[in-house]
Amino acid sequence: MLKIAILVREETTARCTGHGCLRSFFAKTESFSRYRGVDIELIGFLHSGGDLDYKLAKMKEAGVQVIHVSTCMRGKHPGYEELVKKISVDFDVVGYTHGSEHGKIIKTVSVTGKYI
Numbered sequence: 001m002l003k004i005a006i007l008v009r010e011e012t013t014a015r016c017t018g019h020g021c022l023r024s025f026f027a028k029t030e031s032f033s034r035y036r037g038v039d040i041e042l043i044g045f046l047h048s049g050g051d052l053d054y055k056l057a058k059m060k061e062a063g064v065q066v067i068h069v070s071t072c073m074r075g076k077h078p079g080y081e082e083l084v085k086k087i088s089v090d091f092d093v094v095g096y097t098h099g100s101e102h103g104k105i106i107k108t109v110s111v112t113g114k115y116i
């Protein structure tokens with residue numbers, strides 16, 4: 001079972017229900033289509049605010065292997081690339097959740113530095 005977490009933009013959570021991210025996760029579409037035929041489990045749905053280091057440590061502890069950074073983070077978060085680099089030390093990172101793979105910024109990095 002592959003354990004996954006979704007990291008979304010704090011400011012967006014004031015208006016967004018997370019429906020787009022969750023719909024694509026459960027239907028295995030868009031960024032999650034790569035998991036067709038693979039058992040996946042959603043371990044966390046967290047936003048970027050507060051004590052993010054603590055939240056990431058808890059995700060690591062819970063066995064999360066891959067973090068999908070939300071599409072709204074990719075499109076609107078000024079520190080997106082630094083954030084992706086930071087989390088890719090401990091996790092494989094996919095740089096979007098729903099919508100086009102080719103968004104405003106495309107950045108998908110794994111722990112090995114390989115783009116995925």
Ligand code: SF4
Pocket residue numbers: 008009012016017018019020021022070071072073097098
């Ligand atoms: S990517 Fe879409 S559904 Fe997910 S948190 Fe951002 S706006 Fe909401």
